[in-house]
Amino acid sequence: MSRSTIEGATDKVSPKCGDVGVYMPGKTIKAASNRPEVGQEQLGRSNHWEVRPQEQAYAYLPDPGNKSEIENRYGKRIDLVELTDNPVGRSLFINGNPEVGTNPDRNKQHGFFFTADNCIGCHACESACSEKNDNPAHLAFRSVGYVEGGTYPDHKRMNISMACNHCDDPVCLKGCPTRAYTKHAEYGAVLQDPETCFGCGYCTWVCPYNAPQLDPVEGRVSKCNMCVDRLEVGLKPACVSACLGNALDFGVIENTPENREQCKTTIPGFPSPEITQPNIRFQQTKSLPEEMTRTDDMPVKYCKGSDGQYRPKVDQKVGKKIYWNLPKLNSRENPLVLFTLLVQAALGTFIIPFSGALFGVETFKLFMASNLFLPLVLLSLGMTSLGLFMSVTHLGRPFRFYRGFNNLRYSPMSREGFGLALFSAFLGLTALLLAPSNLWVNTMLTSLGLDLTLLTSTLPLENGVVITGLLASASGLAGLYYMNQCYQIKARPFWNHWQTATSFVGNSLSLGAMVSCMVMLLSTAVEPLPLMRAVQAFGFIFTAGLVIEAVGLIGHNRTFNRSEDEGGAAHYIQCTSFGKTYLLRNVLLAVNILAASGLLLAGFLEVSESPASQSIANEPLYLIAWASVSLINLITAMIGRALFYNLVIPTTMPGAFFWKNKGFEQHARDIGLADNPATGVAPLAH
Incomplete structure (x- = not known):
């Protein structure tokens, strides 16, 4: 049939x-x-x-x-x-x-x-x-x-x-x-x-x-x-x-x-x-x-409107007191926290210098022509592979990961995985095309009796690098787009907001610029490159990523401060149960933006006063300052992404006082009641 x-x-x-x-x-x-x-x-x-x-x-x-x-x-x-x-x-x-x-x-x-x-x-x-x-x-x-x-x-x-x-x-x-x-x-x-x-x-x-x-x-x-x-x-x-x-x-x-x-x-x-x-x-x-409340721990109640329909409203069950609750940021979604951050950092690490070189930015052109570009490509490939591995460990049956491409027609998750898999493949091809012209690779192969001189002189490897790099960039950006689409879920209003996109893009820029700049700084030990120009360029992109993320957070806060649905309830938990952690993340982000902007301005003024030298008087101190800002950004990104996964409240059906109640399940685990299978609380095996 x-x-x-x-x-x-x-x-x-x-x-x-x-x-x-x-x-x-x-x-x-x-x-x-x-x-x-x-x-x-x-x-x-x-x-x-x-x-x-x-x-x-x-x-x-x-x-x-x-x-x-x-x-x-x-x-x-x-x-x-x-x-x-x-x-x-x-x-x-x-x-x-x-x-x-x-x-x-x-x-x-x-x-x-x-x-x-x-x-x-x-x-x-x-x-x-x-x-x-x-x-x-x-x-x-x-x-x-x-x-x-x-x-x-x-x-x-x-x-x-x-x-x-x-x-x-x-x-x-x-x-x-x-x-x-x-x-x-x-x-x-x-x-x-x-x-x-x-x-x-x-x-x-x-x-x-x-x-x-x-x-x-x-x-x-x-x-x-x-x-x-x-x-x-x-x-x-x-x-x-x-x-x-x-x-x-x-x-x-x-x-x-x-x-x-x-x-x-x-x-x-x-x-x-x-x-x-x-x-x-x-x-x-x-x-x-007129008002119906849930007996589970979800901070949502339902109020009758003038049309007779009941609509959700935030139920302030835990009051207004704020807490840290840092241990609760550790959850079964940890692999996804690492997956998204690693992949976004890898995208930025490769695409920022590659696209900069294609657009004719001198610093990036010199870097792409140097021997350090191959290690950067391999680093991006390694980060992406590790991120994909972390996403596989999140699966209940990780050895069946290949089935994730079965629904490319409909599923954004399938498309996300396919785009990132292509990104990895094209990164690998880019690395293969870069290898014959890399001095370190040639030195190693020559010691083994292999000579790639003929290969580099007869094949247009540089054009191939551009083509595979463009394909890697396109597939990586497609993967990032569908990563965002995975979280545009009507049943989870806290995620279904444009702030998710600004968070993903902002982290790609800030984390990617941070890793790329680190590789370029290492390259100055073996090859002469305009260091301060590179730091300024990456610093500008780094700051832009922070600003993009901050704009999204401000919009997210404004939306759900006024919202009375499950998204507003999640924001209420964010401001109370995780209030101090949320405040810490916001303060660190604001401090980072101010510090990065100040470093950019200071560097620009010093370099403009002595354009011939293109240097800064206290370069070590300047670089240490950027390293500190980057470390703070890494901590901020980890906290923000953990909050992202732990706070979301779905538009799900009401539970009972015990059954289908996340609060009771956690209480049962804390006191050992969950050890009795008849309690109906699933073990945290996965």
Whole structure:
């Protein structure tokens, strides 16, 4: 069967759901009818799930008849059968069974319906889901959180049961670099293959509903699969069938279940449906207080607006007192801190002197023609390789890193990795073309009896260096662009700001100028180069990078000081829990800008007074001052990047007081409670 197009998600639909690899093994027996009174006598139905002999009526999928709409409220088709090339005779191959399902609605978009008024918070849906999928205690595809508000005696709590919403625009599918996700025409399910996944966790960043679950023990992601094997025999998903309060229902989307009067797309605590266009509908008719708070440690609450909609607002749970919290900057994202800083420094180290030479800057032209340019290229290559290695160590399955290029069509992470891999490759080619004309390389090879004179005299190596250098620069800049795009995530407003780009570009300039200048200073010990001109040129670029980063931080601060969403909540944590660390970073950055500007001005004035000598009276002291500024910049960059990764608060669903509560998880680790697997707190294995 050929693959088919699903609008708004991907261009391909897997022909076999069994290929996805997320279904529990089932027994091949005669399945029960989707009508309770028939029992096990119906023949000809697909045998994918063992139906109990006396299955209750509420466990079966409803028959929408002719009530099903053509399009949902987002303008996407509900009936997906027209998008397939061969709807007749198709097989799902669920659990290896080739029989074709007879459900007449299997090619229509299905979804969950949650009635908040009915949910009693018993967690039966969680238990049924985990039992069916054999999940460990620290993993749950469906979870129940809650928000509460009011005061005694009118205190109210609203429970929210949430799993994957099998969205019309699944950002997990587009973000996954390994193409582990597929949007199927059958039931509209978004399925994920844990065996394809290499555990980067990017899908857990982009999903606003905390649906994909990264297992730190197994080093891979898995998620709700809509129980499509149960759907094939007419049964609702396990979580729906287990619901005690009739709060969960399931069927063709936009069909309001029986005895329901609402079909809303949002509820207090639910992120904006515009991010992914989720296939879940809500009913909530009971009155709620004007303000609803979360019981987990996330500093967000929800306030009712004049239009009756609840919107997020910063909840100042930790007060206004500021702390250092330096130990908390150490996290599982440390490899990404090093990866981004190393790669950005490598880009600047190579591109700054190379582009300067191409634009005719005399200092850079002399440096590029010197024997020290080859070591600089090799240093850039080494930094990039080390950075890429650090990014691989962040993966749950690092030996499957090569799968990161599978989704170049959609994933910015795939494009980032591909651009940086090309940057490394072209740097390597540049180094190979530079080697024959390098004096030190020739001396070493001559001692081994090899002579490269003929090679350098017959081949246009200089032109080759320019070509490979340009290709390296272009691919490196593309990698930097997509590195920024990786963090432009609607589900993480704290990152989804232009300050991310200014931080990356600013660090590339400041760190790159710092490393390049250091190499050029070393070159003066073996080759005569205009030292002070080089220091001034690199100093100007260094200062420009600091200013660019500072402008972005000022804009970021202004935006989220006024913001009341999760981005504002992250900024609140930045100014309180990490307030002293944040202040230290800002002070160091300001001091660096002033010091670098002062050094530039002093150097310019001295050199302009004696243009013939192009020297400064106290060169050692001048260079020590620049070295001190560079060291401070390195510390500032490390602190800033650690804050970047540790502070972000996603637009995720509310947790409970214990379950899905990061604060409780950390407390459980601190006191040793996490050592008991039944606590449900994952070990920090990865």
